[in-house]
Amino acid sequence: MKSSLNLFFVLACALLASLARADDAPASLAPLLGSIGARLALADQVALSKWDSHKAVEDRPREQQVIAGATAQAIRHGLDEATVGQFFAAQIEANKLVQYARLSAWHLQGQAPDTPRQTLAGQIRTQLDQLQERLLQQLAAFAPSRTDPRCPQWLARANQASDVDPLRQLAMIRATAELCVFKD
Template identity: 35%
Template sequence: QDSPNNLRHEVDARSGNLARSQAPLQLEPLRLAIDQRLLLAQAVARAKWNARAVIEDLPREALVIHAAVEQGAALGLPGDWIDAVFRAQIEASKTVQRELFAQWRAQQVDRFDDAPDLARTVRPELDRLTAQILRSMRDNQTALRDPAGKADVARALGVLEARTLSPAAVEQALAPF
C-alpha cells in the first residue's frame, strides 16, 4: 500500500503533477507478453530444427503483421505503430532462433525428443500473445507514445527473462518503445 510507487504518485499529485499521478504505468502485462513471445522462440526453433525447416517464413510474417494491424485498428491503434512493434518482435524472435541454431550446429545436435508442433501448438500461443500485446498497447497508448515518458517505459519493460537467452534479441524487441 505504501509502496515506493504509491508514494511517488502522491508526491506527484501534491506537487501538481496530476497528469502523471492519474496515469501510473501499467506495463506489466506488456512486459510479460513481450517476454513470453521471445521465450517461445525456443519452442519455434526446436520445431524447425526437427523439421529441418528454415527459420524465416515470410508468408507467416505477413500474416502476423496483417492480423495485428487489423486487430489493432479495432482497438483504435495506428497501423504504422503496430507494424513497427510487430516487425521488431518478429526480428527479435528470429535472432533467438538463429543463435540457437548456431549453438545446435556447433554441438551437432541431431533431433530433439520433445519438440512441439509449430502450427498446432506454438503459433496459436504466439497469436494469443499478439492479442495480449495489442490490449496492453491500447491500455497504455498515451504513456507509450509520449516521448517524455521514454525512460519510464524503458525501465518498466526492460527486465526480461529472455535477456538470459539473447540480449541482442531483447534490444530488438524493445526498440520501438
C-alpha cells in the same frame, strides 16, 4: 531442462515487470513487457521445430500474414495500423534473433537439445495467436505513455536490470526498441 529454462524466463519477465513498476513507469508497461517476454519464450520451440523440419528461420509469407492479422485488429484497439505493424515486426525480428542464435549453437554442438517438441502449426502458432490479442490490448493501454520523455529510460532500466541470459536480454531490447515515440 526446457521447463526450467521457461520457468527462469517467466521469473525474469516478472522481475522486469516489477522493476518497471518500481521505476515510476506507468502500470501498463509491466504487463506489456511480460507478454513480450512470453512471446519470446516461444522462440526456442520455434527454433526446435525449424531444426527438426530443416526449414529456414525467415518465413516472409508467414511474417506478413502475422503483421496483416495484427494490423487488421488495430482500429478495434484504438491503435493505428502503422504502429501495430511496426510493433509486430519488432516482435518477429526479436524472435528470429533467438532462433538464429539457438540454431547456431546447436549446429556447433552437432545436435539440438533432446526436449519435448511442440508442433509449429498446431501448438506454437495457437499460443502466438493468443498472445497477439493480449499484446494488442496491452499496447493500447501503454499507448498514451509512448511519447513520455521518460519512456526510453523506463525500457532501458527494465531491460538492463534483470539477470536474464544475454541473448534473451538482447531479444527484449529488440522487441521493445520502438515502443517509445519521440515528438519533435
